[in-house]
Amino acid sequence: MNERVYRSLYRIRRVEEEIARIYPSDKIKSPVHLSIGQEAVSVGVCEALRPEDVVFGTYRSHAFYLAKGGDLKKMMAELYGKATGCAKGKGGSMHLVDTAHGVMGASAVVGTTIANAIGYAYALKLQRKDSLVVSFFGDGATDEGVFHESLNFAALKSLPVVFICENNFYAIHTSLMYRHKSTDICALARAHGITAERVEDGDVLAIHEHVTRAAKALRDGSSGPFFFECLTYRLMEHVGSNEDFHLGYRTRQEAEPWIRNDQVKRFASMIDGERRRRIEAEVEAEIQAAVAFAEESPFPEGEELFTDVVEG
Amino acid sequence: MERVLSYIDAIREATDQEMQRDLSVVVFGLDVDDPKAIQGTTRGLMEKYGRERVFGTPLSEDAMTGAAVGMALAGLRPIHIHIRMDFLMLAMNQLVNVAAKSRYMYGGQVRIPIVVRSMIGKSWGQGAQHSQGLYSFFMHVPGLKVVAPATPYDAKGCLIHAIRDNDPVMYIEHRILHFQKGPVPESSYTMSPGKARVTVKGRDVTLVGISYMHSECLRACRYLESIGIQAEVIDPIWLSPLDIDTIAASVHKTGRLCIVDNGWTTCGASAEIAALVTERLQGVKDVRVRRMGFAPVTCPPTPLLEDLYYPNGRTIASAAHDLVTGTHNGWLPDERLDLQEIEFRGPF
Ligand SMILES: Cc1ncc(C[n+]2csc(CCOP(=O)(O)OP(=O)(O)O)c2C)c(N)n1
Ligand SMILES: [Mg+2]
Numbered sequence: 001m002n003e004r005v006y007r008s009l010y011r012i013r014r015v016e017e018e019i020a021r022i023y024p025s026d027k028i029k030s031p032v033h034l035s036i037g038q039e040a041v042s043v044g045v046c047e048a049l050r051p052e053d054v055v056f057g058t059y060r061s062h063a064f065y066l067a068k069g070g071d072l073k074k075m076m077a078e079l080y081g082k083a084t085g086c087a088k089g090k091g092g093s094m095h096l097v098d099t100a101h102g103v104m105g106a107s108a109v110v111g112t113t114i115a116n117a118i119g120y121a122y123a124l125k126l127q128r129k130d131s132l133v134v135s136f137f138g139d140g141a142t143d144e145g146v147f148h149e150s151l152n153f154a155a156l157k158s159l160p161v162v163f164i165c166e167n168n169f170y171a172i173h174t175s176l177m178y179r180h181k182s183t184d185i186c187a188l189a190r191a192h193g194i195t196a197e198r199v200e201d202g203d204v205l206a207i208h209e210h211v212t213r214a215a216k217a218l219r220d221g222s223s224g225p226f227f228f229e230c231l232t233y234r235l236m237e238h239v240g241s242n243e244d245f246h247l248g249y250r251t252r253q254e255a256e257p258w259i260r261n262d263q264v265k266r267f268a269s270m271i272d273g274e275r276r277r278r279i280e281a282e283v284e285a286e287i288q289a290a291v292a293f294a295e296e297s298p299f300p301e302g303e304e305l306f307t308d309v310v311e312g
Numbered sequence: 313m314e315r316v317l318s319y320i321d322a323i324r325e326a327t328d329q330e331m332q333r334d335l336s337v338v339v340f341g342l343d344v345d346d347p348k349a350i351q352g353t354t355r356g357l358m359e360k361y362g363r364e365r366v367f368g369t370p371l372s373e374d375a376m377t378g379a380a381v382g383m384a385l386a387g388l389r390p391i392h393i394h395i396r397m398d399f400l401m402l403a404m405n406q407l408v409n410v411a412a413k414s415r416y417m418y419g420g421q422v423r424i425p426i427v428v429r430s431m432i433g434k435s436w437g438q439g440a441q442h443s444q445g446l447y448s449f450f451m452h453v454p455g456l457k458v459v460a461p462a463t464p465y466d467a468k469g470c471l472i473h474a475i476r477d478n479d480p481v482m483y484i485e486h487r488i489l490h491f492q493k494g495p496v497p498e499s500s501y502t503m504s505p506g507k508a509r510v511t512v513k514g515r516d517v518t519l520v521g522i523s524y525m526h527s528e529c530l531r532a533c534r535y536l537e538s539i540g541i542q543a544e545v546i547d548p549i550w551l552s553p554l555d556i557d558t559i560a561a562s563v564h565k566t567g568r569l570c571i572v573d574n575g576w577t578t579c580g581a582s583a584e585i586a587a588l589v590t591e592r593l594q595g596v597k598d599v600r601v602r603r604m605g606f607a608p609v610t611c612p613p614t615p616l617l618e619d620l621y622y623p624n625g626r627t628i629a630s631a632a633h634d635l636v637t638g639t640h641n642g643w644l645p646d647e648r649l650d651l652q653e654i655e656f657r658g659p660f
Binding site for chain 1 (some may be wrong): 342343345346347348368369370371372373374375398399401402435436437438439440441442607608609610612613614615616617620621
């Protein structure tokens with residue numbers, strides 16, 4: 001288990017560091033919203049899922065895409081705008097998708113996929129399937145009406161959905177404190193009759209345990225939906241590949257406990273050196289291959305502009 | 313010496329002057345108070361006018377639009393800002409069903425003086441949901457005014473008018489236009505609804521360029537010059553009400569009309585302009601019409617497809633050439649480095 005978790009955490013971290021390294025070359029002409037610092041949420045959740053479970057997410061889409069098993073080569077190619085990308089270059093970083101692995105897409109408009117997730121969950125229930133849906137969103141989405149409307153409906157119909165609020169304390173540069181009178185996000189879920197819990201320390205195993213239990217209950221049909229607020233911290237700027245502590249809306253001190261609590265480092269130290277180096281070498285090779293694949297892949301042909309608008 | 317300002321600074325100055333002049337003007341929206349200050353267009357306003365008159369909001373476009381209506385009913389003049397036009401889709405009910413209709417359905421007893429500022433994105437993979445030019449949705453609805461200034465001068469004059477206007481005004485910006493610089497008088501001035509501007513005089517073909525596409529039409533004009541075609545370029549500025557007189561007068565002269573929209577053509581601003589000109593000139597003048605706009609697909613982020621998606625100076629010149637010569641010989645000018653970036657200098 002620890003090795004699986006470490007591989008996934010390390011892989012996401014390194015992929016995004018690589019994106020940040022490449023970014024200044026302008027080869028990736030796509031607005032990238034990095035999850036560096038937030039990997040534990042996607043990993044903790046997705047390690048508790050089955051392949052046939054599905055996730056819906058946001059424009060901060062790299063971490064959950066990879067954690068759920070999205071194809072790395074196709075993701076890199078998508079960022080490069082290549083024809084071999086997961087959306088043939090037509091989505092970009094904000095709209096990663098891999099339906100074969102249960103990554104059902106991501107929206108650049110905050111809050112929108114929460115409603116799509118509950119619709120999917122409704123269908124699963126109607127179809128008597130025992131798989132489930134995870135809806136990832138940020139603290140910002142909890143400001144929106146669609147969040148409340150979706151929670152209400154999910155609770156009303158007891159839908160097989162796990163809501164994961166990745167609370168990184170900010171919507172772009174605006175703190176939750178300046179957006180909500182009460183910053184207790186779990187209370188919002190409870191008000192809709194949904195069982196809610198906060199994971200405060202970003203512990204990937206704690207998140208994993210919570211979601212595992214929730215998933216079991218959802219598959220049994222014994223209760224649901226579930227809501228988890230996972231506190232976490234974005235170490236890079238909102239969009240782009242740099243740090244942004246100079247902007248003044250937050251301080252480096254604020255980040256320090258999260259840096260000390262870095263789950264990637266934590267798990268690195270939990271794994272025996274030899275085995276760790278092997279995992280890292282494998283991941284590095286995979287990343288290099290993915291970058292090479294993206295670099296070498298062709299751009300879409302001009303006629304691709306007109307395909308996929310509607311069927312046929 | 314004329315004073316030169318960027319489009320961004322022109323917006324900020326207009327807002328500042330109106331807030332100074334009229335205590336009922338308030339500014340709000342997501343991130344208006346954040347370090348980036350909506351590309352700088354709201355910079356310093358909170359410090360100067362306080363947190364009651366300038367404030368950031370939660371991510372709540374629907375409710376905040378309704379709140380703007382309520383504030384307007386109570387006598388304020390709200391300016392509600394959206395960093396992307398795409399997010400206005402969350403505010404449609406309040407804009408279309410409430411703001412646009414209140415004056416009429418309450419028999420003229422109320423007025424809704426709100427300004428809704430929003431920006432169209434372009435390039436760097438803005439993609440499907442950060443690049444749409446959806447102003448024609450609002451042109452469709454009686455009770456809303458729509459303006460899409462393309463120069464710093466107009467940005468200031470139109471915004472001041474919009475703030476003073478007693479009806480809802482959709483004020484449409486474009487991310488690329490934000491970087492434009494141009495002459496902007498320091499003193500306050502207004503630009504009235506329904507007045508277009510002929511920005512280049514010509515006799516062979518009329519190019520109407522909306523929002524950012526006005527800049528591309530100016531480029532097209534230079535390409536056409538090199539083969540002896542004189543294009544007349546018109547910036548409609550206001551889309552609703554629309555100055556069809558100025559456009560029709562030009563087409564009456566040139567007999568050829570190419571409308572270049574910063575959105576899709578179907579049911580869009582270009583369709584409306586073409587229809588109005590045709591209605592006006594049928595039986596009076598034989599006219600050839602061409603519409604251009606976004607390709608009829610979702611905006612792709614990948615650069616090569618994105619280039620094909622948008623009209624540009626060269627493709628507009630090519631279309632205008634075909635209109636003038638009545639041919640389809642595929643003439644397309646080679647890209648000229650000096651025409652990659654034009655800073656518009658209007659003849660005002
Ligand atoms: C409906 C809508 N309003 C505004 C925006 C602009 N915007 C983009 S990201 C963002 C912040 C969202 O914050 P949060 O949900 O906490 O996610 P995070 O970026 O922190 O992961 C905002 C306001 C948007 N994309 N969609
Ligand atoms: Mg956040």
